[in-house]
Amino acid sequence: MSQAPIPYPFAEPTRLDIDPRYEAIREQGIVRIQLPYGEPSWLITRAADAKIAYDFRKFGRREGLTHAIPGLHNTEGIKIPSLLLNMDPPEHTRIRQLAAGAFTPARIQEMEGWVQGFTDELLDEFEAHGPGADFIAMFAHKLPVLVLAGILGIPKDKAFEFKKWIDISSDSSATPERKLEARDTTLDFIRGLIAERRENATDDLLSVLINARDEGDKLEEEELVSLAMALWHGGFKTTLWQLGTTVFTLMTHPDQWHDIKEHPDNMHAALGELWRWIPSFKPGRAFGFWAKEDVTFSSGQVVKQGEHVLIEFAVANRDNSVWPDADKLDFHREKPQAHFSFTGGAHSCVGQHMARLQIRLAVESLIRRFPNLELAIPADEVEFDPDSFMRGIRKLPLKW
Ligand code: HEM
Numbered sequence: 001m002s003q004a005p006i007p008y009p010f011a012e013p014t015r016l017d018i019d020p021r022y023e024a025i026r027e028q029g030i031v032r033i034q035l036p037y038g039e040p041s042w043l044i045t046r047a048a049d050a051k052i053a054y055d056f057r058k059f060g061r062r063e064g065l066t067h068a069i070p071g072l073h074n075t076e077g078i079k080i081p082s083l084l085l086n087m088d089p090p091e092h093t094r095i096r097q098l099a100a101g102a103f104t105p106a107r108i109q110e111m112e113g114w115v116q117g118f119t120d121e122l123l124d125e126f127e128a129h130g131p132g133a134d135f136i137a138m139f140a141h142k143l144p145v146l147v148l149a150g151i152l153g154i155p156k157d158k159a160f161e162f163k164k165w166i167d168i169s170s171d172s173s174a175t176p177e178r179k180l181e182a183r184d185t186t187l188d189f190i191r192g193l194i195a196e197r198r199e200n201a202t203d204d205l206l207s208v209l210i211n212a213r214d215e216g217d218k219l220e221e222e223e224l225v226s227l228a229m230a231l232w233h234g235g236f237k238t239t240l241w242q243l244g245t246t247v248f249t250l251m252t253h254p255d256q257w258h259d260i261k262e263h264p265d266n267m268h269a270a271l272g273e274l275w276r277w278i279p280s281f282k283p284g285r286a287f288g289f290w291a292k293e294d295v296t297f298s299s300g301q302v303v304k305q306g307e308h309v310l311i312e313f314a315v316a317n318r319d320n321s322v323w324p325d326a327d328k329l330d331f332h333r334e335k336p337q338a339h340f341s342f343t344g345g346a347h348s349c350v351g352q353h354m355a356r357l358q359i360r361l362a363v364e365s366l367i368r369r370f371p372n373l374e375l376a377i378p379a380d381e382v383e384f385d386p387d388s389f390m391r392g393i394r395k396l397p398l399k400w
Helices: 021-028 047-053 062-066 091-102 105-110 112-129 135-140 143-152 156-169 176-199 205-211 221-235 237-251 254-262 264-277 352-369
Strands: 031-034 041-044 289-291 308-311 397-399
Touching: 041 047, 047 308, 062 289, 091 205, 091 221, 105 112, 105 352, 112 135, 112 143, 112 352, 135 143, 135 237, 143 156, 143 205, 143 221, 143 237, 143 352, 156 176, 156 221, 176 205, 176 221, 205 221, 221 237, 237 254, 237 264, 237 352, 254 264, 254 352, 264 352
Parallel strands: 041 308
Antiparallel strands: 031 041, 289 308
């Protein structure tokens, strides 16, 4: 007998809290939910079930193009077949591999000095401003734009002007018309850049992609445009919000802040734990998948072919069966396990090494330059953004 779907999400999340109602859901296994838009879905909160749903042989995205996609809002605007997020292997693999080549750990390591340079410049300005400086406006809003603009070969001034359209397209308070306008302006801008590079090739990623060949086939124009757009969309706001919540988490966990400063040799584990613990995407905001066949989950519940699943990976990251006392931020876990913050499977974040690098350099540089860093206002006065798709902080004034 099929269950009546539960209205979802339960509530707008408060700051970095995880709704206690997920505990009972996880006990139960997977449950049927209904988001404000689209078809019903299945909610996944167990780590073991997340692994099942990230298997691209069983679950895909393509089917979403002809369905009403479950979500908080109408997402008709992103039903573009050439968008990476709407593709399944093997077409997805072909295009993704081109982008992934630019973001391998080795390539990212080569970029470390360059990203450190931006980090230093921004922290110089931050320091010059003096205590009370807003880390979000002065640092988190700028670093990912500088990095992405550098990778794609977009001049700095144009990148900041263009950033406002990205702000609109990911702002849930913007009207659908305004979002479509933002999408079209973004597309035009990228098409213009591509035309420019065809005239004058440089050594940036866009020029590399234009000339990229895969088994003799060039990328189609629209695939190229979509890929450049995916990098902009995927790499900017995400890193911005994560920079803010990472610093906020450290500032509101004084023992862990002390620990990370005292144990620089444990930096890798500490940052991994921060990635796991910080709930990044808000409930209902992850991109789901459609079952390609009937699939049985860990509780024995079967998801039928053609049904949708929504993986709340921030909740799966708090599964006590994988991370004992999972709600605790513990930099010295005996058995650190891979987290889901970049999801898993075929669509896992292609820019994750770049994201990890920016967060690491920011944390290391803050420790080096401002060892006495603390919040300049009480923690409960730090304002979170109700309109962002990730948990995001609007203003983070710091003192040292
Ligand atoms: C804090 C930083 C970041 C977070 C939390 C994050 C998170 C994610 C997540 C959860 C996905 C999976 C989306 C899906 O299911 O389709 C994803 C995909 C993606 N990310 Fe990131 N991301 C971050 C930074 C970046 C950066 C810096 C870039 C590029 C420079 C990037 C580019 C992408 C792209 C292109 C995809 C789509 C991959 C695909 O569909 O195959 N991301 N990211």
